[in-house]
Amino acid sequence: MGNAQPNMTGPEAEFVKTEIENNCVVIFSKTSCPHCHSTKQLFKNLEVNAKVYELDRREDGAGLQDYLGALTGARTVPRVFINGKCVGGNSEVQSYNRSGKLTQMLQECGNN
Template identity: 45%
Template sequence: MSGPIATLVKELIASDVVVIFSKTYCPYCVMAKEVFDKINFKYTPIELDKRDDGDKIQDVLNEMTGARSVPRVFVKGKCIGGGTDTKALFQSGELQTMLK
């Protein structure tokens, strides 16, 4: 996995504790962002539907995580999954532990 888009994705993931690759109209993306809003934890949303390279970024995310769907939520550089996964981790208390 190399090239300018792969490098960009790696840099974006490393840019914050929580990075969410998202689309503005996606209900699962909204669900993931609401979890972090509830616990008042700052995150960096990367809205792929607002970017010219969004499709290419999704291709790289598919290569990295095994899924092309959004959201792709990263905590401390590790993909924790999508909206449902993020909500489940929050409800179990695991997400809060990961963020400490």
């Protein structure tokens, strides 16, 4: 049977597209995920007003995660978008921060 493909044009797709187009930083997270906590804490420490969506607290969370997996090639959380582009998860964000690239990315969308 296999898994059904997520709807690439449904309400989950529209929600994700709208949020990443209208916010400099969007984090799709889960409340119990330590990697998500690290990512959210980093942006908080940088005083970046990131838009955070906790997938485990939303009725459409599983559908959003399926769509994010299809969109980005990974279903893992966090899924971080900066300036409309997926930059990856916690490891990538922490690496960008250490290299100084994160600050540059944030400046490009007028944040920080």
